[in-house]
Amino acid sequence: MKDLFSSGSQLYQQARPSYPIQIIQEILQHVPEPHFAWDCGAGSGQFTQLLAPYFDHVVATDLSETQLQHAPYFENVSYQVQAAEHTNFADHSFDLICVAQAIHWFDFENFYKEVRRTLKPDGIFAVIGYGLIHVEHEQINVLIQKLYGEKLKGYWDAERKYIDEGYQTIPFPFDEVAVAEFKMQYQWTPSQLLKYLSTWSAIKHYQAQNEDEPLLELAEYLKCDEQLLHIEFPIFLRIGKLPLLKKKCFMKK
DSSP states (O other), X not given: OOOOOXXXXXXXXXXXXXXXXXXXHHHHTTOSOOSEEEEETOTTTTTHHHHGXXXXXXXXXXXXXXXXXXXXXXXXXXXXXXXTTBOOOOTTOEEEEEEESOGGGSOHHHHHHHHHHHEEEEEEEEEEEEOOOEESSHHHHHHHHHIIIIITTTTSOTTHHHHHTTTSSSOOOSEEEOOOOOEEEEEEOHHHHHHHHTTOHHHHHHHHHOSSOTXXXXXXXXXXXXXXXXXXXXXXXEEEEOOOOOOOOOOOO
């Protein structure tokens, strides 16, 4: 698992979008008993805070201690620095294991071994993510698309392809259940938009290798537009259960 977000953790916590409550409500429909949940790759707790009111106990893990330090406090939440692929959790512990906007950074094979080991036999595994931002302002949206696909071309980590493909191409060795479609919608100021864009990993990679500011063109344009912007993100949600072991049938001779 990569750790790309320890630097700028406070900005990440402030600028990243929060998930709608409808997401956890959809997941809970499939969880038999909401006792113990693991939020893996929790970052600064954007999804953890949705889980906390519904589970007796939640453990939230991340490689970045700095990120976890910016997560909100709840009496029933334990924040722990652990890799997704190797944990100290007991076998068959969790009613729910979820990953929000992080699974594309994981070693799939080793992480799924941990999921199979630590998930209860009737537990639920959920993957949540969100795609490229869309602004309902034609010129601003054109500038964001230009930034994403041209200015930052070659600066995105290879794993970004899983986001571009809507998490439909990640390995998913589970019995998948059908879910509703969701999106996130906000009214943001221009400064909120710029803060969010500055958390992109490709922005950090670009700034480390170049002297110019990749957000300058967009920032200059936004100076002329102080209106609230209507923002949307498509949400990806995949929910699965551990595959049932097929029983062998033996016929008596």
